[in-house]
Amino acid sequence: MSTKLSSNNLFAYATSELSQDAFICWLMSHLLEENVDKNHTLTACARDLLGCFGCHLEPNEYLLRVDKQVYNIDVLLTAPGTYVIVEDKTFTNAHDNQINRYREHIQKQIDSGVLSPGKILCVxxxxxxxxxxxxSADVNLFRSDILAVLRPAHKCVNNPIFTDYIDYLEFIEARTQAYMELPLDRWDAYAYQGFFMEIQKDPKRFNLSSPVSGWGYVPNQSGGFWGLWWEIDLTNEDFEHAGLTFDKIDNVYLQIENNLLTVKLSVIESKHDMKVARDIRWGIYNYLHEHIGKDFYKGTFRPGTYMTVGAMEYDSISDCKEKIKLLESTIHNMFSEVHF
Known part of the structure; x- marks a missing residue:
């Protein structure tokens, strides 16, 4: 797999979700009765992908309709007795309860007699x-799942649209896996995604004491960062012993921010005395700086719901693992030794 994409690849330019809608519709159109004999490999590939959507056609069955942007639905596939709603995303996430709203709308069309009875699948x-x-979806299909279906047909299909789409997905896959080979200073958004998925898959291997709480792009006034966050494995008794009761702060947790490991406080301003929270922040920083040394440093202390206590830089995956271990163990020691 190459981390470079040909400059004449269609999808180097057709990067919008509408372009991907068109590809899905084009591929699925090979399951319409009038098209099934035009390219048997593409028809078989479309059938396999439709099966991954949860809709399985009998050998003598065909799709009845392939629609794009109908009822605001990205792709709507009509099969005998089944409606398949495909919510297609490239670089964004679902929002505003989209999938449930589309499901409810199709059900209303069925109930009112506009559409024939049938089950509804949301992909x-x-x-x-x-x-x-x-x-909210019945089926989640991500790049690795899509490639698993399309790859077997790649060598057999001499179609530039099909080939360009697979090459485009392989390009994204290669960049996502590049974190394993590239030095940290050459990581891009895809590499961080690959790294974070690896941590999420096996947090203990990276010395996390708890499962990953979440990861993704975090926008801010400084330009944003790719972040991953998790709670430290601490009990209510640990918090009480350290005097960090929930009437003072909400939580202490760790976060990766690009090439930084940060210690964070969550404090709901309307709920807490911010002077108390500020003093706790200084107390935690002083302890960690004293016990870790100059590698643990602070930036400008600003008030807010999610406040950074301090940070450490890491320069490789192994360095990240070691510094996570150091931060976690030092914080556990702090909770047993200090009362704020």
């Missing part, structure tokens, strides 16, 4: 990764 189709599944 979340996305070519870049995210931290959590889309719970």
């Amino acid at each position: 979340y189709y996305k070519i870049v990764d995210q931290a959590v599944l889309e719970k």
